[in-house]
Amino acid sequence: MFSLIRRTTAAKSDPAPSRWAWRMQRLMLTPGFRLALRAGVPFCVTLLAGTIYLSDEDRRAAITQAVADARASIEERPEFMVKLMAVDGASGELAAEIRGVMPFELPQSSFDLDLPELRRQISALNGVKTASVRIRPGGILSVEVTPRIPVALWRHEDGLALLDDSGAFVADAAARADYPQLPLIVGEGAARHVPEALRLMRAADALGDRVRGIVRMGDRRWDVVLDRDQRIMLPETDALQALERVIALENAQEVLTRDVARVDMRLGQRPTVRMTAEATETWLQIKKETGE
Secondary structure, eight states, X not given: OOOSSOOOOOOOOOOSOXXXXXXXXXXXXXXXXXXXXXXXXXHHHHHHHHHHHHTSHHHHHHHHHHHHHHHHHHHTSGGGEEOEEEEESOOTHHHHHHHHTOOSOSSEEGGGOOXXXXXXXXXXXXXEEEEEEEEEXXXXXXXXXXXXXXXXXXXXXXXXXXXXTTOOEEEEESOGGGOTTSOEEESTTXXXXXXXXXXXXXXXXXXXXXXXXXXXXXXXXXXXXXXXXXXXXXXXXXXXXXXXHHHHHHHHHXXXXXXXXXXXXXXXXXXXXXXXXXXXXXXXXXXXXXXX
């Protein structure tokens, strides 16, 4: 006898994950997503918390003051303080000028010193050729300079100036008598040709104390000035060789000891000697008397 009641069999559950669960599992296996979970989420949470905390102005001021106090407590420790300044290589007025350009007073923390800027200011002084600045142990600010040594006295339209061997300005001079050991150069552009002027002056030493100075003419050439208002007019090129020829003539024939006003060497093939006005007048008188 059959039963009239239909029996239903229980449906078996599907072990496969749902579509969304499958996608989430695949997403969790992605290296970029896992890195974002490990690092990105904590970073964003921390950033959000820090932003909320620092949004208060009083909190920001307190943090800034704490950092400043901590930095000051380190920078102002005795081992970081500069107490003395030593200037080596300069003395007198130059040392005083170097100390005068210091933009601060000692003691000073070494963290507050701008050594490159200080070196630039010292190097800009007229009497300083090179300079180095460093902090020595013991809190000593050491300034080592190479001073410019004046080798010539330049007379220009505004007065007298001392020049070094490169023609750089060293200092103003009050009077020629204050520097009798230095050669005198005169004229426009003379400072730009100091090395050549020094070579000419060394060659002119053969004339003894008769040399009064050397003049730059038209910023093109030199005249050597002697006593008795005599001049040796040198060419634009090969001036040293022309001067040596005049010195050789002086040694052989005593040209410069005669009544000569100018020895013109501007034309090397035709040197010219100009007599003084008195000598010319005397020569004309003798020529008239002799009837020549």
